[in-house]
Amino acid sequence: MLLGRVQVPRSVRKGEIVEVRVLVQHPMETGFRRDMNGQAIPLNILDKVTARYGGREVFSAELGSGMSANPYIAFYVRAEASGDIEVEWSDDHGEKGRATATLSVG
């Protein structure tokens, strides 16, 4: 389980464009580094992030080794109705994680 969090504004108006911020704990090992014994540290990259809002996919990203450790992504979505923004992520080893934030449209 890869830990992470999703943040949205506390309350929004209908039609407002909302910033969704995602932060995932991940080393994003490039595969180019070596440990203290000179052994290569294998590649380990969080390569897929997907966000759903009201069950519909609204954003996705494919990441490479050029992303910083503990990837941070902020994107936008238009608030239509109250509901959950579910964000899922997975790395190249098949490890997965998810987090949810509730958008309350007033």
Added chain:
Amino acid sequence: MAGDAQVKRRAFLRDTAALAGAVAIGAHAQGGLAPSQDITPLIAKIAGGRKVEPGGIDIDIPQVAENGNSVPAHIKVESPMTPDDYVGAIHVFAPRNPRPHVATFHLGPQSGRAEISTRIRLAGTQKVTVLAALSGERFRMADFEVLVTSAACLDESSI
């Protein structure tokens, strides 16, 4: 004879110029920093031979990045983001990184704004390049030169 001296001088100049050229090429190949890779094939693969227009993209990255391991990047593409005219994807490239493709972000009309904030790694001073795929198979590209004082990915000893 004056003519003979002239020929020798010419030959000397030609040989030294060739040597200087060879040294310069050698130094370039062995330099501590990897040279910029050609990202045109990557862009051509995405654009599929269609025309890529310059501009229309605002890349907000600090001009001088002290630590290449985490460089904040804010990318904004000019678009009304309506169902007829929107940005479908934003591709980010760092040509001097060992793997130039940094990330691809998929958006749509529901995004409302064609904007992304993230943090990237930069292995040295380079031109960060952004390719935006718009609806109707249109493409836009822009780049931004970032000076990196301490590069990412290079120093293997400092772990």
